[in-house]
Amino acid sequence: MAPYAQYPSLKDKVVYLTGGATGIGACLVERFASQGCQVIFNDILDEQAHILCETMSSKGFIKPEFHAVDVTNVDLLKESIRRTHTQFDRIDILINNVSNDARHSPTEMSQAQWHSFMQVNLDASFFCCQEVIPIMQAQGGGSIVNMSSINVLIGPHNMASYAAAKAGINGMTKALANQYGVDKIRVNSILPGWVVTERQLNLWLTPEKEQEWQERVAIKGRLLPDDIANLTLFLASDDSKMITGQHMVIDAGRT
Numbered sequence: 001m002a003p004y005a006q007y008p009s010l011k012d013k014v015v016y017l018t019g020g021a022t023g024i025g026a027c028l029v030e031r032f033a034s035q036g037c038q039v040i041f042n043d044i045l046d047e048q049a050h051i052l053c054e055t056m057s058s059k060g061f062i063k064p065e066f067h068a069v070d071v072t073n074v075d076l077l078k079e080s081i082r083r084t085h086t087q088f089d090r091i092d093i094l095i096n097n098v099s100n101d102a103r104h105s106p107t108e109m110s111q112a113q114w115h116s117f118m119q120v121n122l123d124a125s126f127f128c129c130q131e132v133i134p135i136m137q138a139q140g141g142g143s144i145v146n147m148s149s150i151n152v153l154i155g156p157h158n159m160a161s162y163a164a165a166k167a168g169i170n171g172m173t174k175a176l177a178n179q180y181g182v183d184k185i186r187v188n189s190i191l192p193g194w195v196v197t198e199r200q201l202n203l204w205l206t207p208e209k210e211q212e213w214q215e216r217v218a219i220k221g222r223l224l225p226d227d228i229a230n231l232t233l234f235l236a237s238d239d240s241k242m243i244t245g246q247h248m249v250i251d252a253g254r255t
């Protein structure tokens, strides 16, 4: 791992993260663990999640805990957060990372499909906040980071519901930041550009698309999960203690 910043304020913090088995989420699990955090994450990919936990433990980090939860089941999701609180007595940091970026034609999407996308891409983040905020209020504060996307700003084809959900994430971020700043709860969102993960390479990021992207960015080179993790750690740490209600773009200058 590159010699990234170490944040003293993150040591021993309890972090709850959604969708942590692969992609940016897995990188976040690793990077928070490397800060000395106890990470609890959920996902539907059991095998990848268990491998990640074992890998972190073998590297000498506090072993992350995995909860097998489909976030569209809000009862299970909330139960997972309550279990985390019971076990570790606090939740200092919430990272709402889960998403489904499957493409769809706006004119063909059924009502059921629209709702199922919203359940993953917006509802899960709201209900995690709903469960975590009283915990953070009682313990005297916390930091919430919500993963949004620059798709809110650029509006790509066949991603209307994804972009709508991410715009919702930004609105929710602002409203919760204003309401709960008084409790020392900070809420920020991150809008990444096109981040190169296995899934993106397998599904969407063809050589042609990548060339198109590179022609449009100011800083040439791939945006990687670690680049998103660097900003996430900063927003989770006390180094950003006066930053809240912000929507931070990290896209190599695409927008």
Ligand SMILES: NC(=O)c1ccc[n+]([C@@H]2O[C@H](COP(=O)([O-])OP(=O)(O)OC[C@H]3O[C@@H](n4cnc5c(N)ncnc54)[C@H](O)[C@@H]3O)[C@@H](O)[C@H]2O)c1
Pocket: 018, 019, 020, 021, 022, 023, 024, 025, 042, 043, 044, 045, 069, 070, 071, 072, 096, 097, 098, 099, 100, 101, 120, 147, 148, 149, 150, 191, 192, 193, 194, 195, 196, 197, 199, 200
């Ligand atoms: N990769 C990018 O280019 C990019 C760009 C902008 C924003 N983002 C945002 O960053 C975040 C992470 O992106 P990513 O590319 O790593 O996503 P990803 O799709 O690769 O990973 C998401 C994780 O969530 C899990 N997941 C999906 N549905 C679930 C469900 N119902 N219940 C529980 N877990 C579930 C997946 O198994 C996976 O581990 C997302 O919020 C995404 O919208 C990513």
